[in-house]
Amino acid sequence: MAPQRKLDLDPEVVRRARRLAARAAEPIIEMARTHTTVSVERALLRLAGLQGADSEGRPWVNHLVDAVRDQVGLEHGVALPVWDALARGPHASLAHLARDAARGRISFRIPTGSDATLATGAARGAARSGIARIDRRRAERDRLLREIGDPAQPWVYLIVATGDIYEDIPQAQAAAREGADVVAVIRSTGQSLLDFVPEGATREGYAGTYATQENFRLMRAALDDVSRELGRYVRLTNYASGLCMPEIATLAGLERLDMMLNDCMYGIIFRDINPRRTFIDQRFSRQIHARAGIVINTGEDNYLTTADAVDAAHTVIVSQLLNERFGHEAGLRDDQLGLGHAFEINPAIPGSFRLELAHAQLVRELFPDAPLKYMPPTKHMTGNIFAGYLLDAFFNLAGVMTGQSIILIGMMTEGIHTPWLSDRDLALENVRYVRDACAGLAEDFVPRPDGFVVQRARQVLSESIELLDKINDDGLLTAIAEGTFGVTRRPADGGKGLDGVVERAPGYLNPAIEILDAEDPHADRAERLEPDKKEVPA
Amino acid sequence: MRTDSPLNQAGAPAQPADTRQVIRPYGDTTGDGMVQMSFTLPVPAGKRAEAAALQLAGKMGLEPASVVHSKPMGPDFTFFIVYGRVNHLIDYAGIPVPPEREYPLLTAKQVNLAIRRALNRRLVVVGACIGTDAHTVGIDAILNVKGFAGEKGLEYYREIQVVNMGAQVTVAELVERAKAEDADAVLVSQVVTQRNAHLHNTKQMAAAFHAEYPTAVAAGMGRPLLVVGGPRFDTVTPEDLGVDRIFGKGTTPAEVASYIAHALLPADTITDAVRETDGAEGEETP
Numbered sequence: 048m049a050p051q052r053k054l055d056l057d058p059e060v061v062r063r064a065r066r067l068a069a070r071a072a073e074p075i076i077e078m079a080r081t082h083t084t085v086s087v088e089r090a091l092l093r094l095a096g097l098q099g100a101d102s103e104g105r106p107w108v109n110h111l112v113d114a115v116r117d118q119v120g121l122e123h124g125v126a127l128p129v130w131d132a133l134a135r136g137p138h139a140s141l142a143h144l145a146r147d148a149a150r151g152r153i154s155f156r157i158p159t160g161s162d163a164t165l166a167t168g169a170a171r172g173a174a175r176s177g178i179a180r181i182d183r184r185r186a187e188r189d190r191l192l193r194e195i196g197d198p199a200q201p202w203v204y205l206i207v208a209t210g211d212i213y214e215d216i217p218q219a220q221a222a223a224r225e226g227a228d229v230v231a232v233i234r235s236t237g238q239s240l241l242d243f244v245p246e247g248a249t250r251e252g253y254a255g256t257y258a259t260q261e262n263f264r265l266m267r268a269a270l271d272d273v274s275r276e277l278g279r280y281v282r283l284t285n286y287a288s289g290l291c292m293p294e295i296a297t298l299a300g301l302e303r304l305d306m307m308l309n310d311c312m313y314g315i316i317f318r319d320i321n322p323r324r325t326f327i328d329q330r331f332s333r334q335i336h337a338r339a340g341i342v343i344n345t346g347e348d349n350y351l352t353t354a355d356a357v358d359a360a361h362t363v364i365v366s367q368l369l370n371e372r373f374g375h376e377a378g379l380r381d382d383q384l385g386l387g388h389a390f391e392i393n394p395a396i397p398g399s400f401r402l403e404l405a406h407a408q409l410v411r412e413l414f415p416d417a418p419l420k421y422m423p424p425t426k427h428m429t430g431n432i433f434a435g436y437l438l439d440a441f442f443n444l445a446g447v448m449t450g451q452s453i454i455l456i457g458m459m460t461e462g463i464h465t466p467w468l469s470d471r472d473l474a475l476e477n478v479r480y481v482r483d484a485c486a487g488l489a490e491d492f493v494p495r496p497d498g499f500v501v502q503r504a505r506q507v508l509s510e511s512i513e514l515l516d517k518i519n520d521d522g523l524l525t526a527i528a529e530g531t532f533g534v535t536r537r538p539a540d541g542g543k544g545l546d547g548v549v550e551r552a553p554g555y556l557n558p559a560i561e562i563l564d565a566e567d568p569h570a571d572r573a574e575r576l577e578p579d580k581k582e583v584p585a
Numbered sequence: 586m587r588t589d590s591p592l593n594q595a596g597a598p599a600q601p602a603d604t605r606q607v608i609r610p611y612g613d614t615t616g617d618g619m620v621q622m623s624f625t626l627p628v629p630a631g632k633r634a635e636a637a638a639l640q641l642a643g644k645m646g647l648e649p650a651s652v653v654h655s656k657p658m659g660p661d662f663t664f665f666i667v668y669g670r671v672n673h674l675i676d677y678a679g680i681p682v683p684p685e686r687e688y689p690l691l692t693a694k695q696v697n698l699a700i701r702r703a704l705n706r707r708l709v710v711v712g713a714c715i716g717t718d719a720h721t722v723g724i725d726a727i728l729n730v731k732g733f734a735g736e737k738g739l740e741y742y743r744e745i746q747v748v749n750m751g752a753q754v755t756v757a758e759l760v761e762r763a764k765a766e767d768a769d770a771v772l773v774s775q776v777v778t779q780r781n782a783h784l785h786n787t788k789q790m791a792a793a794f795h796a797e798y799p800t801a802v803a804a805g806m807g808r809p810l811l812v813v814g815g816p817r818f819d820t821v822t823p824e825d826l827g828v829d830r831i832f833g834k835g836t837t838p839a840e841v842a843s844y845i846a847h848a849l850l851p852a853d854t855i856t857d858a859v860r861e862t863d864g865a866e867g868e869e870t871p
Contacts (some may be wrong), residue, residue: 317752472664
């Protein structure tokens with residue numbers, strides 16, 4: 048979908064904005080390439096097939112990484128010491144090794160010479176088999192999209208959040224039958240700050256359901272069933288964010304999730320996760336998403352819930368440009384960049400809808416090939432459900448007029464309670480009406496040259512350039528520390544998870560990163576992979 | 586002996602008509618009693634479902650009632666919009682007038698002036714969302730410069746030093762920081778209410794502060810002022826939780842700042858600050 052150009056943006060200004068974003072991102076990317084984290088290392092072990100947890104729920108990947116770290120440090124990565132220990136015997140598998148490591152019975156070392164060669168080869172083989180499983184899942188998705196059918200955009204995005212995966216499943220299926228093209232399972236509050244991924248099917252969560260590999264598998268299977276019933280492939284979304292971002296991305300790839308919330312700065316600003324930890328984890332998670340064919344959703348809408356949606360409009364653009372740059376560098380294609388934005392301008396401001404149109408059209412034109420994710424009003428939903436229903440209709444209208452790709456469905460009871468069955472039904476009635484009544488309106492909507500909408504869009508773009516200039520002068524970490532995004536100050540050495548960051552030493556080995564750095568994530572592997580589609584995860 | 590008591594005349598207390606104020610809902614005519622409601626029943630749509638909806642309306646006191654809209658929501662549920670006349674009466678005179686705020690609402694300038702006069706240093710406020718609660722919207726609305734409802738947050742007050750610890754702070758971290766910063770007031774926000782987590786967390790927090798400052802006499806006298814805010818505290822009192830004050834939904838930064846000033850500063854410094862700033866244009870106070 049190539050939208051028409053309606054704002055007459057100066058292409059040189061747009062190029063300059065991208066250049067500035069790339070320059071601001073460069074030192075961060077360099078940091079990510081030269082550091083690792085406990086979660087990146089655990090993700091490698093998950094790719095290699097290590098699953099499960101001890102009787103207290105502590106995953107074996109945590110035990111193994113912690114044991115290696117205690118004995119030889121993580122600066123060389125876990126691959127060499129772990130596969131060296133396996134080669135020395137007598138453990139038949141990573142799981143056995145992890146159990147004994149947890150009991151303190153394994154003595155790890157950094158192997159040298161032929162031992163190192165042996166360990167490297169074995170680790171590479173294990174990483175390769177994990178990446179191949181992700182490749183097969185991607186091929187499987189492509190096949191299902193062909194066989195079952197891919198719904199037209201804009202995709203209707205609905206949320207379920209009961210805390211119990213076995214309650215989520217019928218709700219998600221009902222949502223799909225009611226018209227959802229994308230179902231997101233909201234995570235339990237606080238999971239982002241857990242430094243481990245819970246195990247198994249879970250039935251208790253706080254305002255959401257834990258992201259676990261088994262929950263992913265159960266929900267994807269249930270949506271496959273309902274997709275076949277409905278004749279359209281219903282996408283599944285979860286959250287690759289927080290302290291376990293790389294591992295959750297890996298599990299999403301292994302279980303064929305389709306979209307993942309994955310923002311470059313959300314965890315820093317809204318969860319007070321350490322900035323360095325976030326950027327390092329993020330690069331690995333995005334490389335996995337690129338390889339898995341997963342569409343990421345970024346979180347710029349959140350800035351507008353704390354900052355003013357007019358004053359801070361340019362921070363959304365700047366963050367989108369940064370998310371794009373970090374995404375491209377990690378191998379994501381434009382069609383995997385679900386850049387976020389939101390309809391959050393105070394409706395009491397005269398011309399608020401024209402401002403919304405200007406912002407939404409600007410994002411559309413800056414990122415013509417990205418599946419933009421447009422978020423409904425939340426901040427100005429007052430509890431007046433009638434006014435809220437109207438505001439949601441205007442949000443839907445702005446989405447249709449400006450050709451947004453993924454529309455999260457606004458609830459008139461936003462801020463009162465988690466959506467009731469009837470709330471969801473009424474919300475879908477709202478969006479269906481607007482979508483049907485205004486189908487094709489995007490073609491007719493051509494803002495007057497140099498009119499209000501065009502001028503406002505240009506103003507936001509020029510404010511974005513000013514901010515990018517400033518970020519380049521000060522450095523992105525400083526800008527974040529000063530509260531540039533979301534009005535929240537986050538110093539580079541503050542926040543949670545910094546102790547899990549380690550600078551890579553010469554000779555660092557992570558065979559998953561080797562593969563992800565070296566290979567084109569989008570090379571056509573379908574022919575080679577399809578025969579194995581019935582493979583069961585180890 | 587008194588003989589003019591109504592009890593003696595009628596054998597029962599006569600209700601003087603002028604003390605009652607009977608009201609009922611207003612549709613478009615005084616006394617019509619009309620209300621609207623919507624709900625979902627877990628049955629397939631149809632005439633039988635509508636009869637069930639009407640029976641429910643009747644049991645809720647709507648007579649007559651009419652189903653103006655019913656819509657199937659999937660095969661097993663039906664959504665209804667029902668109008669009806671309620672037969673319940675409300676004596677408005679019997680509804681107690683809610684207590685007024687027991688302290689005056691101050692401007693930022695007045696708060697700053699009172700703090701400067703009373704303390705001769707900045708007043709330190711430490712804020713956090715404790716427990717697993719990741720929703721900083723409440724604490725940010727009160728603390729961030731951006732504020733809430735058009736009012737600037739406490740960071741905007743020159744004489745208030747704000748330490749916003751953000752989300753998912755442990756009680757131990759909060760106590761430690763409050764001590765390190767020598768906090769005058771501690772603000773805690775609790776939005777997530779699953780299994781009454783907000784009540785448990787707040788009690789735990791208050792207990793930790795009381796344990797940390799065993800010799801404290803009161804807020805501002807040996808320990809910081811403890812303030813909690815959130816949308817679901819309406820069933821409890823500050824005493825239940827061990828805090829000094831609870832704020833509910835819709836609280837503005839000025840209300841919190843005014844309360845802190847009222848609770849921690851001598852009354853005369855506030856009165857003076859109000860008089861001086863109010864009187865700036867009129868009577869000069871020599």
